[in-house]
Amino acid sequence: MHPGAAASPELVSIIIPTFNEAAGIGELVAYLRQHAEGPVEIVVADGSSPDGTAEVAHHAGARVLRCPRKGRAAQLNHGAAAAAGAILYFLHADTYPPPGFLAAVRAAVAAGAGSGCFRLRFDSQHWFLRLNAWFTRFDVDAIRFGDQSLFVRRAVFEQAGGYRPELVVMEDQEIVGRLRRHGPFRVLPQAVTTSARKYHENGAFRLQAVFTLIAVLHWLGVPQERLVRLYRRLIRQNKV
DSSP, rough: OOOOOOOOOOOEEEEHHHHHHHHHHHHHHHHHHTTOSSEEEEEEEOOOOTHHHHHHHHHHOOEEEOOOSSHHHHHHHHHHHHHOOOOOEETTTTTTTTTHHHHHHHHHHHOSSEEEEEEEEESOOHHHHHHHHHHHGGOOOOGGOOGGGGEHHHHHHHHOOOOOOOSSHHHHHHHHHHHHSSSEEEEEEEEEOOOOOOHHHHHHHHHHHHHHHHHHHHHHHHHHHHHHHHHHHSOOSSSS
16 A cells, blocks of 8 residues: 555444334435445344345345344344454444444544444434433443444454343343443444334333333343343333
8 A cells, every 4th residue: 555545444334133124124224325435235134024124125235144043132143243344333223323424433443442332312302212312422331222323343343252142132231341341432422313113102201111120130130031021021012
């Protein structure tokens, strides 16, 4: 390389775990392709969705992986193992990163971050959700939302051991503490926008109370099987 030449941007692999996301995955992939800057690949790690998610994602331009094991943590690990990027960016299927997100991620990594996330914004003006989102600017693991997305240098992800596949809930929050041991964690000032659908379906106050209860029980060491049963009993959804 010529001494005055700028280094080429690192390849970023965007990894999206899906299960029954056919209604929205095409629009998200199109958005990511529209806002892609520099080398990037979009990997959809699908958990054998019966609704055609994989086909929709493929037609939208994503690389689709049929995961041998359903579960967000297992699917994220499978996507990471197959991805080619030096930087991994894990994103929920109902979350949109801000314009310029790839440049922000690359800049944070170039400045020394081993991993990090964005702040959060909901697609709702409910005051309680806006308050919840406001707190995500602070670098405190107890208020970390999986919906904030996660970027990480591949080397850091591998050193940390990846996601714990035995975790069905709390997998997004649990990994952050392990990532911090292998490099600085940064909360970037821009915000992703995520769906508030689950809050509207379950009630904003009720759902946050359930999430808080599950988080506390998790950190107290309650077995994952009991947490999953509690989650399924208290939350209206079809993902876990």
